[in-house]
Amino acid sequence: RKEVEQDPGPFNVPEGATVAFNCTYSNSASQSFFWYRQDCRKEPKLLMSVYSSGNEDGRFTAQLNRASQYISLLIRDSKLSDSATYLCVVYNNAGNMLTFGGGTRLMVKP
Amino acid sequence: ETGVTQTPRHLVMGMTNKKSLKCEQHLGHNAMYWYKQSAKKPLELMFVYNFKEQTENNSVPSRFSPECPNSSHLFLHLHTLQPEDSALYLCASSLAGVDPDTQYFGPGTRLTVL
Numbered sequence: 479r480k481e482v483e484q485d486p487g488p489f490n491v492p493e494g495a496t497v498a499f500n501c502t503y504s505n506s507a508s509q510s511f512f513w514y515r516q517d518c519r520k521e522p523k524l525l526m527s528v529y530s531s532g533n534e535d536g537r538f539t540a541q542l543n544r545a546s547q548y549i550s551l552l553i554r555d556s557k558l559s560d561s562a563t564y565l566c567v568v569y570n571n572a573g574n575m576l577t578f579g580g581g582t583r584l585m586v587k588p
Numbered sequence: 589e590t591g592v593t594q595t596p597r598h599l600v601m602g603m604t605n606k607k608s609l610k611c612e613q614h615l616g617h618n619a620m621y622w623y624k625q626s627a628k629k630p631l632e633l634m635f636v637y638n639f640k641e642q643t644e645n646n647s648v649p650s651r652f653s654p655e656c657p658n659s660s661h662l663f664l665h666l667h668t669l670q671p672e673d674s675a676l677y678l679c680a681s682s683l684a685g686v687d688p689d690t691q692y693f694g695p696g697t698r699l700t701v702l
Contacts, residue, residue: 482630510689521678521693522631565631569689575644576691578631 481505482579484566490585495556499582501549501566508577510569511542513551515562516581522565525551556586591615592694594679600700601669609664609697611679619684620662621691622654625676637662638684669701 484501491497503511511528526533528540528549539552549566566579592613601607613620622634636644637656651673653665662679676698680691 480630486628512689519698521695523693524690571689575633575636576689577633580628580630 480580481577482566482568484564484579484582486580486582488583488585490587491556492587493556493558495586496552496554497556497584498553499551499564499566499584501551501579503547503549503566503568503577505568505570505577506547508547508568508570511540511549512567512569512576513538513540513549514565514567514578516565517562522578525564553584556584558586558588560584561586591692592679592681594677594694594697596697597695598698598700600702601666602702603669603671605669606665606667608666609677609679609699611662611664611694613660613662613679613681613692613694615681615683615692617681617683617692618659619682620656620659621680621682622662622664623678623680623693625678625696627675631678635664666699669699671701674699674701 482503513525514522515525516522526535528542530542532541537554541550563581563583565581568577595610619638624632634648635654640656651668655663676696678696679694682691
């Protein structure tokens with residue numbers, strides 16, 4: 479089983495749509511969780527951290543369910559500029575390591 | 589953004605060549621990382637350096653040899669690579685001990701091995 483698993487997509491949605499991505503992780507000792515965004519042929523960049531209580535940053539909402547080892551990202555009112563690959567990332571401080579999922583590709587169409 | 593820079597951005601090399609990738613961070617961080625990103629695969633962590641000491645080597649073949657002369661610079665020396673080593677090589681840095689889990693990535697070196 480992969481350590482961090484995501485549906486690769488692509489998710490093709492119209493502008494203004496709401497889209498949700500899910501991610502599962504296998505290491506129950508994982509301590510921190512993130513969503514990174516990676517544009518085509520660019521480096522990954524931190525989008526947001528994911529907290530147990532859930533957190534929101536503008537149109538983006540992240541949720542964590544430790545019991546189910548599940549993380550989600552909700553994007554409301556999708557923009558064309560949201561088109562990218564969204565990487566679910568899990569941190570374990572044993573070894574100071576981030577483990578990346580394979581990414582979910584989002585394409586927002588006019 | 590120039591927080592983490594990498595050179596060269598693109599590299600084509602033959603299997604018998606020796607080349608080096610360079611990474612430099614200007615963020616005052618003390619941990620640096622090499623990742624490999626192949627097509628349709630997740631980012632794979634290759635090496636971790638904390639305070640210039642290598643703390644992680646994820647079963648990387650010896651044809652990849654990292655070097656960290658100081659906390660701002662990281663190199664990846666390449667020799668006798670294989671075509672399957674063609675990938676995007678990303679460097680990242682973080683502030684170990686304070687904010688270890690927020691990593692900032694460089695733009696990557698796109699490597700093609702012929």
